[in-house]
Amino acid sequence: MNMPYYVPPEQFMKDRADYARKGIARGRALVALQYLDGIALVSENPSATLHKISEIYDRIAFAGVGKYNEFDQLRVAGVRAADIKGYQFSRQDVDARSLVNQYAQILSQVFSEAPKPMEVELIVAETGLEKQQDRLFHVMYDGTVLDEHNFSVLGGDADAVTERLKSAFVVDATLKVAINSAVKALSGPDNKLEYSDLEVAVLERNGKRRCFRRIDGDELNAMFS
Amino acid sequence: MSMPIFSAGSDPGANFSELLRRVGLSPFDSVSLDNELVIPHATTCVAMKCNGGVVMAGDRRATSGNLISHRSMEKVVQADEFSGVAIAGAAGPAMEMIKLFQLQLEHYEKVEGQTLSLEGKANQLSTFVRSNLPAAMQGLVVVPIFAGFDFFSENGRLWDYDVTGGRYEEKDFVATGSGMLHAATVMRVSWRRELSVDEAIKLCARALWEASDADSATGGPDVLRGIYPVIASITANGWSAVNDQQLTKIYQEIATEVGAR
Numbered sequence: 001m002n003m004p005y006y007v008p009p010e011q012f013m014k015d016r017a018d019y020a021r022k023g024i025a026r027g028r029a030l031v032a033l034q035y036l037d038g039i040a041l042v043s044e045n046p047s048a049t050l051h052k053i054s055e056i057y058d059r060i061a062f063a064g065v066g067k068y069n070e071f072d073q074l075r076v077a078g079v080r081a082a083d084i085k086g087y088q089f090s091r092q093d094v095d096a097r098s099l100v101n102q103y104a105q106i107l108s109q110v111f112s113e114a115p116k117p118m119e120v121e122l123i124v125a126e127t128g129l130e131k132q133q134d135r136l137f138h139v140m141y142d143g144t145v146l147d148e149h150n151f152s153v154l155g156g157d158a159d160a161v162t163e164r165l166k167s168a169f170v171v172d173a174t175l176k177v178a179i180n181s182a183v184k185a186l187s188g189p190d191n192k193l194e195y196s197d198l199e200v201a202v203l204e205r206n207g208k209r210r211c212f213r214r215i216d217g218d219e220l221n222a223m224f225s
Numbered sequence: 226m227s228m229p230i231f232s233a234g235s236d237p238g239a240n241f242s243e244l245l246r247r248v249g250l251s252p253f254d255s256v257s258l259d260n261e262l263v264i265p266h267a268t269t270c271v272a273m274k275c276n277g278g279v280v281m282a283g284d285r286r287a288t289s290g291n292l293i294s295h296r297s298m299e300k301v302v303q304a305d306e307f308s309g310v311a312i313a314g315a316a317g318p319a320m321e322m323i324k325l326f327q328l329q330l331e332h333y334e335k336v337e338g339q340t341l342s343l344e345g346k347a348n349q350l351s352t353f354v355r356s357n358l359p360a361a362m363q364g365l366v367v368v369p370i371f372a373g374f375d376f377f378s379e380n381g382r383l384w385d386y387d388v389t390g391g392r393y394e395e396k397d398f399v400a401t402g403s404g405m406l407h408a409a410t411v412m413r414v415s416w417r418r419e420l421s422v423d424e425a426i427k428l429c430a431r432a433l434w435e436a437s438d439a440d441s442a443t444g445g446p447d448v449l450r451g452i453y454p455v456i457a458s459i460t461a462n463g464w465s466a467v468n469d470q471q472l473t474k475i476y477q478e479i480a481t482e483v484g485a486r
Contacts, residue, residue, distance in 0.1 A: 055335050073230065079335045080229045080244055087328055088250060102228045 016117045020141035023119025024066040029156030029186055030123070031165060032063060034134055034149075035178035038127045038204040038211065042182035044156075045199035048216075053201045055212035057082040057094050059127050061203050065155030066120035066141070074103060074122065091209075096126035100137040100145055108143025117141055121154040127203040127211050153185070161185050175202065179215075179223045195220045241332040242325060242353070252321055253356040269404035269436040269443040270300055270311035272372045272383045273416060274397060275425035278460035279372040279381030282429035283311045284404075284437060285452050286444025296447060301455040303464045305330045308346055308373025309457060313402030315365040322353050322367055329353075343375040347384045347392060355390025370401050374459050381459060404436030404443035411435045422458045426467055429456055430475045434483075446476040 030043035030052055041053045041063050052071075053063045056078045064071025081102060082094045103122060111117040118141055126135040138146040138154060146152075151169055153162045165185035170177055179200060187193045200215040200223075215223070229248055237243040245251050270283035283300035286293060294316075301311040302323055310326060312319040329349060334340045341349065350371050357367050372383035384392055385399045398416050400408040411432040420428065433454045437445035446453050453472035458465050467475075 049338075051338060054338065076336055077228045077230045079332065083241060083328060083332050083335075084229065084245070084248060084250065087245070087324075106228060106230070 013112075016111060017142065020111070020117040020119050024121055024141060024155055025157070027065050027155045029153060029158060029161045030063055030065050031151060031153050031161065031182045031185060032123045032125050032136055033151035033165070033169065033178055033182055034131070034136070035175055036131075036172045037175065037206070038202055039125045039134055039136065040175060040178045040182065040200065040202045041123070041125065042179060042186065043199050044186055044193060044197055046197060048199075051199060053199055053214075055079075055201075055210070056099065056124070057086065058091060058209050059203060059211050060094070060096050060099065061123075061125045061201065061212050063123040063125070063154075064120055067118070070118045071120040071122060074106070074118075074120065077106075078103070078124075096124045096135050096137060100124050100139060103139050104143040104145050106143075107139060107141060111142040123152055123154060125203055127205055129205070131205075157188075160188065164188070175204075176223050183224075195224055239333040239336040241329040242356070244332075245325075252325060253353075253360075268300075268313060269400065269402040269408050269433060269440065270313055270370055271400045271408050271412065271429050271432050272311060272370045272395075272398065273412060273420070273425055273429065274381045274383060274418075275420040275422050275458075277381070277422060278374050278458055279383055280422065280425040280429050280456065280458045281309050281311050281370070281372050282426075282433055282454055282456040284433050284444040284454050285447070286437075286442065287316050288442045291441075293444075296444065296450065297452050299455050301457060302327075303457070303466075304346065304371070304373070305334075305340070306463045307376075307459060308343060308371065309459055309464060310350065311370040311372075311401070312367060313369075313405075314367040315360075318357060318360055318365045319367045319369075322357065322369070326350055326353060342377060343373045343382055344377075346373065347371050347382075347394075350384075351386060351390045351392040353390075354386045354388065358389060361388045368401055370399055372459060374461055374463075376461075379461070400432070400436075402443070404433075404440035407439045408432040408436040422460065426456055426458060427475055427478075430454065430472070431479055434476070434479050446472070448476075 028044040032041045043052045045052050054075055056062045062075050062078055078099055086094045122139040124137045128134050136148045136152050138148050138152045151165055168181035168184045183193055200220055202213055203211045237247055268284055272279055272281040281301050285297050287295040287298045304310050304327055310323055366388050368386055370385050375382045384394050386392055398412045415428055437443040456467040
């Protein structure tokens with residue numbers, strides 16, 4: 001009889017984490033940052049149609065890095081969960097925290113039980129009626145949730161981008177300043193980004209029901225100073 | 226509440242009502258009514274094409290038999306940025322249908338990353354009306370008008386429906402509800418192809434005035450409470466509802482004109 005190989009749990013978890021981290025680091029980075037009137041999400045994305053950033057609900061946005069089909073599946077599940085909750089109860093009852101908990105459950109379950117972990121990291125951002133109520137949740141491949149402030153960086157060479165964003169970040173910046181600091185952080189020494197390389201969207205406190213808005217074309221070009 | 230994730234073969238896609246059915250929340254599951262119930266009904270709604278778009282209007286009265294059950298019901302509502310629905314029929318199922326329709330359009334837009342075409346939206350509403358047929362057979366009839374601005378043909382378009390979900394595109398104008406005959410006659414006499422948006426708004430107001438004058442289930446302008454019909458235009462700039470000040474002025478003009486004849 002063949003005996004199965006014994007793999008200690010520490011090694012098992014480490015292998016999976018390494019696998020997921022490698023997949024995520026292969027992609028390009030994405031940042032989410034607070035500005036005066038909301039939250040801006042900026043990522044390097046050469047495709048104009050395969051979005052990394054999208055709308056989940058009235059005040060909630062989603063951003064994912066890593067394997068496209070995996071985070072897109074999670075995005076659609078998020079839209080569904082939010083729309084069903086808003087239909088069944090009230091639009092006011094849909095919040096980022098509850099969505100993030102559900103994402104964390106799925107990711108942690110897949111991480112320890114499925115044949116392979118998901119190679120994704122997510123941001124779920126929510127803009128409140130006041131700046132103090134803005135939320136920036138970062139969900140990792142294993143279901144770890146980080147409640148971040150000011151800004152959040154994921155994917156690509158996240159550590160280097162974080163270092164650059166720390167020095168470029170301005171508290172209560174205008175949208176233009178916020179986008180420029182994000183682009184500066186994403187660019188790096190040997191990677192000069194053009195506006196056509198970027199996918200940008202905002203959750204803005206604009207008094208309307210749906211706060212999510214994409215910024216592209218001429219409007220994005222005008223943001224580059 | 227768990228997150229709705231489906232396997233690739235059985236994924237409901239961007240279809241929100243199918244999604245609701247899967248999670249056991251379908252609003253269309255047939256109800257059985259043994260006794261005749263007195264249910265609030267909504268009444269006259271009109272829509273017409275004009276230069277650069279469409280105008281929709283509806284009175285505010287809901288009736289249960291001979292009683293007025295609500296004075297400020299909104300039967301003309303925005304469906305999304307470039308379209309609107311007007312509903313006549315049983316108020317409860319009608320409001321539920323509008324809510325579900327609005328959600329379907331938004332759900333599609335978010336899941337697919339782009340909006341449905343105007344024709345796609347009209348078709349979707351037709352499916353909803355058809356799903357309501359079992360309830361309609363028991364008296365809970367819902368018949369909407371759908372109108373919006375079509376960016377493919379770059380003009381306003383409008384549709385009306387029958388209880389079986391039949392979808393009919395109208396070339397000029399349409400009226401629905403108990404006061405439809407009177408409202409349609411007013412429009413038939415005065416409607417012209419080149420009406421401006423403002424002229425169309427006034428004509429809609431006049432059509433509802435005449436409908437309320439002759440039909441007890443249609444509400445007229447309620448000056449005492451400051452409740453006026455809902456009138457909105459949809460053009461390439463999107464949905465725009467006429468505010469109460471403008472409505473007060475329009476109805477004062479009509480009252481003066483009618484008083485002088």
